[in-house]
Amino acid sequence: MAQGPTITTIAERAGVSIASVSRVLNGLPTRQETVRKVMAAAEELGYVRNAVARSLKSRRTHQVAFAMADVGNPAYLAMLREIQPVLKAAGYRLVLHSTGAVVADEIDVLHSLGERYVDGMIMVPLRVTEAHLQMLGAARAPVVVIGSVPEGTPVDNVRADSRTGVRLAVDHLHALGRRRIALVNGPTDTVPGAARGAAYREALAELGLPYDEELVEIGDFYRAEGGRAVAALLNRVSDVDALMCANDLIALGALDVLRAAGKRVPEDVAVVGMDDTDLAAASWPSLTSVSLGSAERGRVAAELLLDRLQDGEHEPRVVTVPPRLVVRASTTPEPPATRGRSRDGRSTEGGGTS
């Protein structure tokens, strides 16, 4: 923990100037003899380059931030898992920001971009307020937003298509003969909540099914709250034969409640989740879920950011990642071969140490 050696220390030890040391360390043309002396001194002293000083001079930190509402959210984790290796491969460190679903914190994080401790940022805003847009417009480093921002916002933008996603799910349920399809949504003042609510309504209309507001229940994006919402719904309407849940956690809560109520899934009530998290493949029964491409959105966002970090200026890009319906046991008793998709084994070694 001692005061580490600097290029000055090395210069003295090697009997050369700090300029020469710097040159050797950066591989610039130098006489063999000098190289030898410097390398030897650096080796002996256990020299390690100071990243902070280097950043001050070079104006690059080789760090990138990833900001989302909650590290505990499996959808964000799926993004994180993709973002991390992409950035690492390009020589960037990843700084994590968990804003706790508080708008002020998200603004704060954007503000902190000005501190220049990162070269750029990937952000998944929960809501997109006027303040967000203002900060994004004034950002002093490149930002990639996962989610939707209005045209003209000067940031790259990776979108999911939850409209199509919801339609895939509702169509699927309809094709299975379900006609009383309820929506269990999260708060409608969030971006995903609003989008999914509207998409549900549209999907019904396209199928010629009536929109019955009795069939819509608003809770929160958590398992317990999802369960409560479903309980309330079942208490109100008795003939529900399918539940479209706004995310997987809500769907898991639904399964809990349905089981407790003695309803069979999918025979009595079919259940569809959203985000296709790890929990969906593992659940009981396994959960049909709409993948909104969390992983791919993360990967694309990382690539867009890297691209911009290198190229610098060009027009903002918008990429939309298509959704995909993953059918499992919660809608069909005999799910197709997809069961326990192979990517389930992708992660993890060493579940803790002794």
Add this chain to the structure above:
Amino acid sequence: MAQGPTITTIAERAGVSIASVSRVLNGLPTRQETVRKVMAAAEELGYVRNAVARSLKSRRTHQVAFAMADVGNPAYLAMLREIQPVLKAAGYRLVLHSTGAVVADEIDVLHSLGERYVDGMIMVPLRVTEAHLQMLGAARAPVVVIGSVPEGTPVDNVRADSRTGVRLAVDHLHALGRRRIALVNGPTDTVPGAARGAAYREALAELGLPYDEELVEIGDFYRAEGGRAVAALLNRVSDVDALMCANDLIALGALDVLRAAGKRVPEDVAVVGMDDTDLAAASWPSLTSVSLGSAERGRVAAELLLDRLQDGEHEPRVVTVPPRLVVRASTTPEPPATRGRSRDGRSTEGGGTS
């Protein structure tokens, strides 16, 4: 994205010296008039303090690193979820390192500590080699290791007790009348693999059960590999009535294979996992699992690190977190009230955006 203003810019604008600007910005005693001028200028220019320059001067980055094998591992994620808020509350940013289970990369990460882009580090090494110990001894910033390091290593140390953990599980299975209890382990050259292997043997001995090496199968800590290992095991021995799996992913793989083989869980074969990840509560059937306190280890590690970042020097501390058996359906048809523990609803809002 313009060249941001610095204290020099502000000084000119306000007609004062950079020293005065710095004083105002840091709340040092200054004349009201000056304060006003500086604040006004800073406001107009949208000044944000440069964190890099500040760090170079103050020798503190207000960043902390968390290094583990794989961001995709739920056990590490559980730690991450606890570490993040603790550090955030103390004003530290979190830098993530995923070493990909490669020893050389772990050494690399320890080496990079010398670059001083972080004030300290929390690391979960997969193996603890001589190189690790050497780097830890020479570290130029405080390190907290989650896992076990030998006495005398100058770092704080948060341990799990997988020995007791395995015993809890084996005792549980024994109490349920199981006598042919197999171990499905990961590589025995990893810290957790070795510990769990030894603990299994001990637990059997204490119960007076014979150690039968036919009952031990080595695979890897993944779902697919776990499944393969179990398949091989079942193919070799026909009277297995319980599986002790070295982590939850292996256990999930076991459930897959048992189901495919037409075995009932837990009637024919009881299954226990380890780490008690989110997947355990969600699985089908829900999985009895030994919690090694991943979350708590993470929290404790963060607290130890913060403590050392403030206090500076004191004796290395060792904290051991006790394990806990969480009984679910995979060992008892009628699991206790623990089903779907309440913390399941803790995370997540907004499963992606449209």
Add this chain to the structure above:
DNA sequence: TTGTATGCGTTATCAT
């Protein structure tokens, strides 16, 4: 109270 000047550890631009 305020300004001048120095240093944090590097990189880069000059001369030499």
Add this chain to the structure above:
DNA sequence: ATGATAACGCATACAA
């Protein structure tokens, strides 16, 4: 090829 020196943006000891 090498050395002296100036920046990078900030904080601070010292002088005024």
